[in-house]
Amino acid sequence: MRIPTTGLTIVTSHQVVHASAVILTMRTDIDRVTVADFVSGQATSVGITLVLAFAVALVILRIGLRPLGRMADTADAVASGARGQRLPVHGEHTEADRLAVAVNNAFDAQARAENQIRDFAADASHELRTPLATISGWLDLYNQGGLTGPEDLGRALERVDGEVGRMRLLVEELSLLARLDAGRPLDSQRVDLQRLATAVVQDAQVVAPERVIDLDAPHPAYVSGDQPRLQQVLNNLVGNAIQHTPPGTAIDVTVQAAASTVRIQVADHGPGIPAEDLSRVFDRFWRADASRSRAHGGSGLGLAIVQAIVHAHHGTVRVASTPGSGTTVTVVLPCYDRTVTPARPDGS
Known part of the structure; x- marks a missing residue:
């Protein structure tokens, strides 16, 4: 510069x-x-x-x-067979703890499902073992020459036929539950539960004429559904009330239509169900009184089928009971909807 x-x-x-x-x-x-x-x-x-x-x-x-x-x-330990182990949870509300809780819940759900499958298989085999043992016993008696007269042979065939019927009914009920569990579509049409309940009560009075069965269905009550399956619901509910109450116990059947639902109630005035057993009434093969149910041919699948059919119709079912005062089963189904196109049994 x-x-x-x-x-x-x-x-x-x-x-x-x-x-x-x-x-x-x-x-x-x-x-x-x-x-x-x-x-x-x-x-x-x-x-x-x-x-x-x-x-x-x-x-x-x-x-x-x-x-x-x-x-x-x-x-890895759980996958290797240690089904009782669970992921550690430290209670710090971190993402790792949340993940551990979610995975533990999944393991618990899997364990419950596996236990239910094992119980179901054990119960089904037990239910089939009883009639098979009876049939085998009569066949052994026949092969050993113990059935010589026509009356003995007729009695044996009658018992065998009865046990075959029990097995056939059990297989049909299990097949129905499997179809409902798989979500296969049911038939859908307009069904009047008033008429259906009237027919079921009339049949029940023929089978058990000593029973007082009151029907309160003053008006038509339309729903969309599979008529045979809905009839099976009513048959099972009324049949259970007959089987599991002392002779002479009154039964009330009510069908009421509301704005958007139809309510079905089947009430008895029997001994009722203990509170600790109410949570199990829909379990498959469960019985509050096993010996009495088997004596009447029950399989323990009645209410399980009722629940499956009602759920397939987008309804609800619940049981209320007071020991000493009776039991009430309430089914609520959607009313018939004219805007819905009925589905065909093939699901199309």
């Missing part, structure tokens, strides 16, 4: 200089070294910071993923 300096005199030990201007200069090599040192320092600092951050992140990840590792080990 040149700066004019008129009249400037510079005196040295050797001479006197009259300067007309001053020129300022700067060493750029010093700046380059400074910048290079600065960049190098910053790069070193950034590198060290990244290394430390990576190390800290790795430690945090290892600590944070440690619960997931324990979960994986527990899941």
Whole structure:
């Protein structure tokens, strides 16, 4: 940079200089070294910071993923057969705890399903074993020459035919439950539950003429559904009330239509069901009184079939009971909707 300096005199030990201007200069090599040192320092600092951050992140990840590792080990143990083990939950309300609770719930649901399948298989085999044992016993008696007279042979054939009928009914009921569980479509048409209940009550009075069965169905009550299956619901409910109450116990059947639903109630005035048993009344093969049910030919599937059919018709069913005062089963079904096109049995 040149700066004019008129009249400037510079005196040295050797001479006197009259300067007309001053020129300022700067060493750029010093700046380059400074910048290079600065960049190098910053790069070193950034590198060290990244290394430390990576190390800290790795430690945090290892600590944070440690619960997931324990979960994986527990899941492997469960898959290997240790069905009783569950993922650890520390109660800290973290995402890992939420995941552990969800997986534990899934394991519990799987265990319940497996137990139900085992119980179902055991109960079904038990129900089939009883009539098979009876049939086998009569056949062995015949083969050993124990049935010589026509009366003995006729009695044996009557017993065998009865046990075959029990097995046929059980197989049909199991087949129906399997179809309903699979969600196969039912027939859908307009059904008058008033007429259906009237026919069921009339049939029940013929089968059990000593019973007083009152029907309260003053008006038509239309629903959309499968008429044979809905009739089976009413047959099972009235049949259960007859089978599981002492002779002479009155039974009340009510059919009431509301704005959007139809309610069916079957109430008896029998001994009722203990409170601890109410949660099991829809379980398959469960009986409050096994010996009495078998004496009347019951399989323990009546209410399970009722529940499955009602759910297939988008309805609800519940049981209320007071020991000593009787039991009431209430079924609620949607009313017939004229805007819905009835479905055919093939689902089309």
